[in-house]
Amino acid sequence: MVKGPQTAEINLDLVTDILRRIGKKPIIFNRPVAGYVVSRLQVAFQREVYWLLDNHYLAPHDLDEAAIWGLALRMLS
Numbered sequence: 190m191v192k193g194p195q196t197a198e199i200n201l202d203l204v205t206d207i208l209r210r211i212g213k214k215p216i217i218f219n220r221p222v223a224g225y226v227v228s229r230l231q232v233a234f235q236r237e238v239y240w241l242l243d244n245h246y247l248a249p250h251d252l253d254e255a256a257i258w259g260l261a262l263r264m265l266s
Contacts, residue, residue, distance in 0.1 A: 191218045 190208075192201050201217070202245050207241070208215040216226055224232075 190215050191221050193221070 190201070190204065198260075205215045205217070232236060241252060242249060
């Protein structure tokens, strides 16, 4: 969620409460930015993957292994 310069605090609280009641975990940006939190992180991650592959630092299989056995395990905990 993004609070605009004219958004009343009571409206932000109301929407946050509604989202929590339906099982969501609202995240509130301090300033407007394009995209959602996870989407922005995913794009940054994807950009780095392509850079590593395009510059021949890793073979695709090795990158997959690193993601599966390194990154994925961290996300499970």
